Amino acid sequence: MITEHDIARALKEEASQARVPADDLLRKIRAGRPARKRTSWWQGVAAAVVLLGLLGGVAVRELVRQAPVTPASSESAAYENRDLGFRLKSTATLTAPPAWDGQAMIFRFAFGEMTVSRQPRRESSTLESLVAEAIARNEQISSSRIVTVEQGLRELAGQKAGYLFAAYVSATAGRHQESYFLLVDGYEYTVTCGTVSGERTPWEQAKPACEQILSGFELIQKP
Amino acid sequence: MEDAALVSRLQQGDEAAFDPLYRKYVDEAVRIAYLMTRNQQAAEDAVQEAFVQVLRRIGTLRTPAYFRTWFYRILHNSAVSLGRRGRRLLFLPWDLFRQEDRMDASEQAEEIVQAREETDEVRRALAKLPDMYRVPLILRYYAELTEPQIAEVLNLPVGTVKSRLYHARHKVSGYLEHPARLGGSVQ
Numbered sequence: 001m002i003t004e005h006d007i008a009r010a011l012k013e014e015a016s017q018a019r020v021p022a023d024d025l026l027r028k029i030r031a032g033r034p035a036r037k038r039t040s041w042w043q044g045v046a047a048a049v050v051l052l053g054l055l056g057g058v059a060v061r062e063l064v065r066q067a068p069v070t071p072a073s074s075e076s077a078a079y080e081n082r083d084l085g086f087r088l089k090s091t092a093t094l095t096a097p098p099a100w101d102g103q104a105m106i107f108r109f110a111f112g113e114m115t116v117s118r119q120p121r122r123e124s125s126t127l128e129s130l131v132a133e134a135i136a137r138n139e140q141i142s143s144s145r146i147v148t149v150e151q152g153l154r155e156l157a158g159q160k161a162g163y164l165f166a167a168y169v170s171a172t173a174g175r176h177q178e179s180y181f182l183l184v185d186g187y188e189y190t191v192t193c194g195t196v197s198g199e200r201t202p203w204e205q206a207k208p209a210c211e212q213i214l215s216g217f218e219l220i221q222k223p
Numbered sequence: 224m225e226d227a228a229l230v231s232r233l234q235q236g237d238e239a240a241f242d243p244l245y246r247k248y249v250d251e252a253v254r255i256a257y258l259m260t261r262n263q264q265a266a267e268d269a270v271q272e273a274f275v276q277v278l279r280r281i282g283t284l285r286t287p288a289y290f291r292t293w294f295y296r297i298l299h300n301s302a303v304s305l306g307r308r309g310r311r312l313l314f315l316p317w318d319l320f321r322q323e324d325r326m327d328a329s330e331q332a333e334e335i336v337q338a339r340e341e342t343d344e345v346r347r348a349l350a351k352l353p354d355m356y357r358v359p360l361i362l363r364y365y366a367e368l369t370e371p372q373i374a375e376v377l378n379l380p381v382g383t384v385k386s387r388l389y390h391a392r393h394k395v396s397g398y399l400e401h402p403a404r405l406g407g408s409v410q
Binding site for chain 1: 242245246249250253254255256257258263264266267270271274275278342345346349360361364365392393395396399
């Protein structure tokens with residue numbers, strides 16, 4: 001039988017992962033603001049107008065694909081893409097606005113970039129098939145981060161909406177990246193983060209930046 | 224200063240009394256809400272909402288000395304409410320993956336790794352518990368409330384709380400003895 005001490009220790013360790021933004025919370029409480037302030041339709045329109053002004057040279061077709069993009073604020077996600085179904089909690093490290101290259105959203109920061117893309121779920125996708133695809137692209141796979149389906153399910157225990165089914169670290173000539181594969185709502189998401197080909201940035205510099213931005217990455221489901 | 228004195232001042236309209244009360248409880252409140260929701264943003268939202276409710280409803284607290292239990296009842300209700308709203312969101316615990324990297328570091332002493340793995344197994348087992356068992360465990364072994372206080376927070380008879388605590392411990396032990404119940408083998 002598990003001891004009370006074991007339970008207390010496990011709870012204490014899990015609780016230690018929580019951040020306590022005491023001053024931020026106090027300011028919000030003093031202002032009497034309810035939690036999770038939702039963006040109204042006119043705020044969305046205003047944000048879209050500002051975005052149009054900022055990205056005047058971008059084709060309207062591309063803007064529609066990216067909308068709605070919410071502006072950074074202390075109360076909402078710094079970046080949200082409902083079309084693709086994900087959000088980022090912080091974009092503080094980004095050095096350029098998010099961009100759609102026709103296949104993936106690209107987020108550039110000082111030492112590398114993160115990409116997010118999705119496609120309809122492929123029944124044939126497995127860790128093995130994804131690794132095989134990467135090898136076919138001449139990527140070298142580091143076996144240390146391969147995640148089995150069972151691990152993915154366990155990591156997301158209780159999350160019935162989807163799960164992480166594969167992840168690996170790979171390298172090609174001049175590029176080093178982590179790749180994560182998720183199944184959600186009939187879609188297969190690919191999230192990569194790593195160095196940029198041709199920029200000769202050491203992985204050791206890109207890795208902390210990737211960890212920071214990935215920790216604020218969340219998938220959102222349509223209501 | 225004691226909770227009762229601060230609450231009495233707050234009830235008499237002295238808003239300066241809120242600050243020390245907040246400072247005293249915010250750390251523990253965020254961590255308890257995090258344990259309940261397993262989501263940082265939801266935890267912050269729950270705590271924010273709970274403290275706003277404290278300011279609005281402090282006049283309804285008849286016995287100021289019971290503030291802590293009263294506050295955790297509000298916090299629990301906020302966490303449950305936000306949890307229901309938050310189920311449409313998928314939160315991805317990337318950090319859990321990174322812990323595996325850290326555990327693999329060869330320089331770490333074997334016994335530290337083993338202790339960490341054991342604690343992680345207990346954490347995974349706790350994560351599998353339904354809220355009706357998990358929340359009493361959090362209140363008992365993290366917040367260190369007594370069984371009657373937990374009964375007050377959860378609005379349950381004391382006997383039910385005792386029963387749930389017993390079954391919760393039993394289920395966690397069962398998960399640890401039979402890892403297949405966790406939905407995969409526990410490393």
